[in-house]
Amino acid sequence: MGQVGDLPVVGDYDGDGFSDLAVYSPRWPANDGGGYFTVIHSSTGTSHVKFLGGVGDVPVTGDYDGDGKTDFAVYRPRTSTPAAGGDYTVTSSRTGLTSVVSRPGVRPGELPMGRAGQQ
Ligand SMILES: [Ca+2]
Numbered sequence: 001m002g003q004v005g006d007l008p009v010v011g012d013y014d015g016d017g018f019s020d021l022a023v024y025s026p027r028w029p030a031n032d033g034g035g036y037f038t039v040i041h042s043s044t045g046t047s048h049v050k051f052l053g054g055v056g057d058v059p060v061t062g063d064y065d066g067d068g069k070t071d072f073a074v075y076r077p078r079t080s081t082p083a084a085g086g087d088y089t090v091t092s093s094r095t096g097l098t099s100v101v102s103r104p105g106v107r108p109g110e111l112p113m114g115r116a117g118q119q
């Protein structure tokens with residue numbers, strides 16, 4: 001944790017009510033196409049790595065499933081047709097399943113705000 005280019009993504013990933021230190025690394029060292037999250041759980045002090053996303057993705061963590069635990073999520077703008085929006089990839093902390101939600105209306109250079117369901 002703590003490489004050049006890492007982005008802070010603090011959240012309560014273990015659901016104990018305390019924020020967990022976390023970063024998103026846009027690139028996976030063994031594969032330049034992938035990104036990953038590294039979280040130090042406040043409840044145990046142990047670290048957890050979650051691979052998700054790729055080059056150009058922006059971390060947009062939040063509690064999308066409402067279970068009290070922060071969900072791993074990234075946003076990928078559609079650079080080829082920016083006015084068409086982009087795709088959110090979210091891994092539910094409740095089910096462990098990863099899903100992709102497309103959202104229109106994001107303009108070039110605009111970062112997503114709030115939940116995946118809001119515009
Ligand atoms: Ca926590």
Ligand SMILES: [Ca+2]
Binds near residue numbers: 071093
């Ligand atoms: Ca959650």
